[in-house]
C-alpha cells in the first residue's frame with residue numbers, strides 16, 4: 001500500500017543530491033536575507049554615529065566593520081548579488097524537484113492505469129481520471145514546493161529571526177513566538193472548514209469533466225437526435241451547482257486571505273506598543289539603530305509569516321490530490337505474477353466447469369460449463385447476441401476471472417499465469433479492441449523494427465488487393481479517433497493486419513467477415529483455410545460460416561458451450 005510519505009521519500013532517496021543542493025542554497029539565501037537588514041542597521045549606525053552594545057557581535061563579521069563607506073557598499077552589494085544567485089538557484093531547484101516529482105507520479109499513474117483491472121473501467125469513464133493528470137498533479141506540485149520545501153525553509157528562517165530578535169530583546173522574541181502560535185491555531189481551524197468545502201468542489205469538478213467526456217464521445221448521437229437543448233440544460237444545472245460550491249469556497253478562502261494581513265498588522269501593533277511602553281519605562285534595550293534593524297527584520301519577516309499562515313490550504317488541497325492518486329495506485333492491477341513463456345502453439349486450452357458473471361452483475365453468463373480448444377485446430381463458437389461470446393474472450397484473455405471452475409493453458413491454471421503470459425500467445429480481431437494511434441502505421445505495427453515495416457506494407461497491400469483503389473490505405477494515412485474516419489471494411493482489414501503481424505500462435509476472430517466486401521471476404525477465408533493445421537484459430541459468430549473449414553464447432557446456448565457433433 002502506497003502512502004504519501006512513501007511516495008515522497010522514495011523520490012527523495014533517488015534524488016538526494018538535488019534535495020541537498022536545495023537545502024544548502026535555501027540555507028545560504030536565508031542567512032543572506034537576514035544579513036541585509038542587519039547591514040543596513042550597521043550602515044545607519046556608521047553614518048549617524050550611534051553605537052549599540054547589542055550590535056557589537058556583528059562587528060566580528062569581516063567587512064561589515066569597516067570605516068570606509070565604499071568598502072561597506074561593496075560588501076552590501078556583494079550580499080545582494082550572492083543572495084540573488086542563491087535565491088535563483090534555490091527557486092529553480094525547488095521547481096525542478098516539483099517537475100521531476102510530477103513526472104515520476106504521472107508515469108507511475110499511467111503505467112498503473114494501463115494495468116488496472118478491466119472491471120474498474122467498465123464502471124468509470126475516463127473523464128474521472130483526466131483531472132488526476134492536470135489539477136491533482138498541480139496541487140501536488142504546490143504541496144511539495146510551497147507546502148514542504150519552502151515551508152521548511154520559512155520555518156527555519158523564522159526560527160533564526162526569532163533567535164535574532166530574542167537576542168536583541170527577549171520579550172520581543174517571546175511576544176512574536178506567542179503571536180505566531182495563536183494565529184496559526186486560529187487559521188488551522190478556519191482551514192479545516194475550507195477543507196470540507198474544497199473536497200466537495202473537487203468532486204463536482206471531476207463529475208463535470210466526466211459529463212463532458214461522455215457527451216463529447218457521444219457527439220454524433222447528440223447532433224443526430226438534436227439533443228442540444230436537454231444536454232445544455234443538464235450541463236447548466238451541474239455548472240450552476242459548481243458555482244454555488246465555488247461561492248461557498250471563496251467566502252471562506254477570502255476570509256482567510258483577509259485575516260492573514262489583519263493578524264500580521266495586529267502583531268505589529270502589539271510590538272509597537274511594547275517598544276513604546278518599554279522606551280517610556282527607560283529600561284529599553286531598543287536604541288535607534290536596533291529599532292531600525294528590528295523594523296527591517298519584521299518587515300522582511302511579514303511575507304514569510306503570511307506564507308506560513310497560508311500553508312495549511314496548500315497542505316489540504318495537496319492531501320486531497322494525494323489521496324485520489326493513491327486510491328488509483330492502490331486499485332488492483334494485472335500482471336502481479338512473473339511472465340512465463342507458455343508456447344501455446346502446441347497446448348490445449350480447457351475451460352473446466354466454468355461459472356461466470358461480469359463483476360458488476362448477478363446474471364450468470366456461463367454456468368458450470370466445460371469445453372476445450374485444441375491446438376492448431378480451427379474452432380467455431382456460435383452464439384446469438386448476448387449469448388456470451390465477448391464474455392468468453394474476456395475469460396480467455398484473463399480480462400475477467402471466472403466465478404467458479406478453472407481454465408488451463410497446457411499444464412498451467414489461469415491463476416498461476418500473469419495476464420501478459422497468456423496474451424502474448426493470442427491475437428484478437430474484434431470490435432471490442434479498436435484501432436488506436438494517429439496513422440495506419442501506429443495502429444497496426446506495434447514493433448518499430450524496420451523489417452516489420454516492410455512486412456506490414458506487403459501484408460496491407462495483399463489484404464487490400466480486392467478493395468476499390470480509392471479505399472486503399474497506406475501506412476501514412478490518418479485513422480482519426482479510434483479509426484472513426486475509416487470505413488468498416490478498412491477497419492476490419494487493419495485489424496487483420498495488426499493481428500497477423502504479431503505472429504501469435506492463436507488467432508481469435510470475432511465476426512470475421514462482418515463489414516468486409518465479398519471479394520476480400522473470400523480472400524481472407526482462403527487465407528484462414530490455408531492456416532488450418534498451422535495456427536490455433538478461434539472464430540466467434542452469430543451463425544455458422546459457409547466456406548470456412550473448421551475442426552470443431554460449439555454453440556453457446558443457455559449458459560452452456562454445446563459441442564456440435
Ligand SMILES: Nc1ncnc2c1ncn2[C@@H]1O[C@H](COP(=O)(O)OP(=O)(O)OP(=O)(O)O)[C@@H](O)[C@H]1O
Pocket residue numbers: 122358359360361363365383384385386387388389390391392
Ligand atoms: N461489462 C459488462 N458488465 C455486465 N454485464 C455485461 C457486460 N458486458 C456484457 N454484459 C452482459 O452479459 C451478457 C453476455 O454479453 P456478451 O457481450 O458476452 O455477449 P456477446 O455474445 O458477445 O454479444 P454480442 O455479440 O452482442 O457482443 C449480456 O447479457 C450482456 O448484457
